[in-house]
Amino acid sequence: MALKKLDVRGAKCPIPIVKAKKEMDAMAPGDQLEVTATDPGSVPDFQGWVKTAKHALLKEQRTEKDEGGKELYIHLLERR
Amino acid sequence: MADIPDDAAEVPVPTVEVGSLLPRLDRGEKIVLLDVRNEEEFDSWKVEARRPVETVHVPYFDFIEDADASIAKVPCDRDVVVLCAQGGSSEMVAGMLQEAGIPSANIKGGMIAYGVYLEPVRFPLAPGEADRFELWQVNRRGKACLSYVIVSGGEAVVVDPSRHVEWYEGFAVERGARIVRVLDTHVHADHVSGGPALARRRGVPYFVAAGEGFELDQPVTPLADGQRVRVGGEKGVSIEMRVIRTPGHTPGSTSFLVDGTYLLTGDTLFVASVGRPDLGGHVDLWGRALFDTLRRRLADLPGETRVLPAHYGGTSEISPEGLVWGRLGDLRQSVPEMRIATAEAFVEAVRSAVKDPPKAYAEIIKVNLGAPATEEKISEWELGKNQCAAAASKSAGA
Numbered sequence: 001m002a003l004k005k006l007d008v009r010g011a012k013c014p015i016p017i018v019k020a021k022k023e024m025d026a027m028a029p030g031d032q033l034e035v036t037a038t039d040p041g042s043v044p045d046f047q048g049w050v051k052t053a054k055h056a057l058l059k060e061q062r063t064e065k066d067e068g069g070k071e072l073y074i075h076l077l078e079r080r
Numbered sequence: 081m082a083d084i085p086d087d088a089a090e091v092p093v094p095t096v097e098v099g100s101l102l103p104r105l106d107r108g109e110k111i112v113l114l115d116v117r118n119e120e121e122f123d124s125w126k127v128e129a130r131r132p133v134e135t136v137h138v139p140y141f142d143f144i145e146d147a148d149a150s151i152a153k154v155p156c157d158r159d160v161v162v163l164c165a166q167g168g169s170s171e172m173v174a175g176m177l178q179e180a181g182i183p184s185a186n187i188k189g190g191m192i193a194y195g196v197y198l199e200p201v202r203f204p205l206a207p208g209e210a211d212r213f214e215l216w217q218v219n220r221r222g223k224a225c226l227s228y229v230i231v232s233g234g235e236a237v238v239v240d241p242s243r244h245v246e247w248y249e250g251f252a253v254e255r256g257a258r259i260v261r262v263l264d265t266h267v268h269a270d271h272v273s274g275g276p277a278l279a280r281r282r283g284v285p286y287f288v289a290a291g292e293g294f295e296l297d298q299p300v301t302p303l304a305d306g307q308r309v310r311v312g313g314e315k316g317v318s319i320e321m322r323v324i325r326t327p328g329h330t331p332g333s334t335s336f337l338v339d340g341t342y343l344l345t346g347d348t349l350f351v352a353s354v355g356r357p358d359l360g361g362h363v364d365l366w367g368r369a370l371f372d373t374l375r376r377r378l379a380d381l382p383g384e385t386r387v388l389p390a391h392y393g394g395t396s397e398i399s400p401e402g403l404v405w406g407r408l409g410d411l412r413q414s415v416p417e418m419r420i421a422t423a424e425a426f427v428e429a430v431r432s433a434v435k436d437p438p439k440a441y442a443e444i445i446k447v448n449l450g451a452p453a454t455e456e457k458i459s460e461w462e463l464g465k466n467q468c469a470a471a472a473s474k475s476a477g478a
Contacts (some may be wrong), residue, residue: 014169017141039167040460044118049141 002031009038009070016042017049020077024055027079032058035075046075055080093174094185096161097231101187102221105129107392112155114162114184116140116173117191121165125464127194128221128395130402133222134158143176151180152294160184165191194474195462197224198247200229200274201402203342203388213312213319214255215342217388217403218248223407224392225271226404228344234320235260239336239344240390241274243458248278252478256288263311264288265346265390266333267296267448269359270438272458277416278449290449293360297450303334326377327372329355329468335378342386343408348373350389351397353405353469355416359441360432367427374418419469430470 006023016037023033035046042048050057059076071074104111108131115122115137123139136154143150146308154160160182164170177184187193201215202296202468203215213232220227220242228239229251236257239253241248252259262279267290279286280416285301303309305325316359318363322337329347333355357366385408392404399405411416420426438444 012166012168013164014140014144014172016171017144021144040123041118044120045139045141048118048120048139049145052139052142052145 004031004033006033006035007025008017008042009036009072011037011043012039013045015057017045017066020046021077024053024077024079029079031079032075033079035077037075038070039040040071040073042075046077050077093171095171095332096185096294097189099186099192099199100252101161102129102197102199102414105133110134110158112136112158113153114138114160114170114173114177116143116162116164116169117233125126125191127163128193130395130398131183140164140173143173147176150203150316151177151182153340154182156182161187162460163187163190167193169224191222191463192459195220196242196244197221198227198242198244199402200251203386203405204401209250209339212317213339215338215388216251216255218251219402219404220271222465223271223462224394226388226390226392228323228388229255230311230319230338231255231257233317234258234314235312235318237261237321238275238278239263239264240265240268240346241278243272243274243277244280245274245281248274249281258282259284260284260311262286263334263336264305264448265335265344266330267291267294267445268347268390269445269448270391270468271462271465272444272453273448274383280285287334288448289325289332289334291327291333293331294449311334323472324377325375328357328366328373330360331369333373337381337385341384342388343378343381344388346390348389349378349387349397349415349418350391350393350469351387351404351415352393353415354430355468356470357430359437359445363431363434364427367430368423370430371420371423371426376407381408383407383412385409387411391466391468433470436467439464 020035056078058078061074063072106129110283113133113135116377118139134463138153140149162170162174171186174184174186199219200216216229218227227241236252236259238248259282262275262277264273287303292298301322307323309321324335326348327334357370362369387406387408397404
């Protein structure tokens, strides 16, 4: 099992999902992808996308703020 | 299979502005609105027009995951306009549709643009009035918020402006008037007022009454109950606005009677309901105050008084001319809460109708009392429609 990280801070929809899809397509079932985003809309978007794509959303975490003062949204996904 | 563009921003697709789309939807033109937001956002806030809007909902990530199946869900015999939260995902989807041979346009700025778009509608005044003043109802369609611009003798008074203050400045110039005063009917809980900023930029008096229990941290020029404010003066043309304290929705709520006939009620009285008196956590006290306002303070006003509120609940409340208004005499009969005879029954009725408060209302109230906030936060709080009436109202087709 591999864990990849994807940084999409500052990107607005659809970019986070477009990039996450590209990464996931290149991964093997069971591999995990940790996406770090700043767009609050990424939370319902990732929830919706994993349902459509039939991947798993293992964890969603909102951190307080990064060094730039932005709230971060971390999505941990697993390729199915 | 359709390709997913590497960078959505580089695909050239036709765009359509909210301001040109809404009149077309109002007229009932055959347009399909393809909403590509996630389910949560789609369920909580939709584009509304005076006719039912034919809407197809397919989230943009479905297009990313399975383009062909998603494109197949889009009707291809009518104009398609694509909508998302901010305009990025809809641009990508419109590009994919174009590539698949389905003519489509991206709604520029998405729901953010819809939420800030302002539509001015002129109230048709009687001949004896029209040569003395203009009355404009400015409809913030996305939030169902109404503000007003009254123009007379080279001067303009703005009531309940939303925070896009440059729009009001430009509008006053268009009408050949200078803004001389800015008024808020109350401390709004559903949107950030543009009142203080507009007054500051024009260097003119600003009024709002917060009422007991609220500390207002804004420079305000107080107006007393019954006070008359003159608007105009150029070429001998002017009108009067009378201040009427109408507590209930908030303890400081104030209405303004324009030229003796047009009553700007704020959130005190709507055309299908009354303002909810529960947002301060004192539904009994504020509810009784609202009852007293509606039954006693407004009792002397003639039935011919035109009520012009600060909100509407649904598109069914918009007249064919695009205005939200009612005759006070009619509303005394048609608004259910106006017919309740006792304060006790009134409080019980508004208490039982209590629904969720407006999103982030506590934060918005703080900002309207004078606390600072970033543009980003305000924009996030203001997403969604208002929830200011005591009872829900229907929208076209709903």
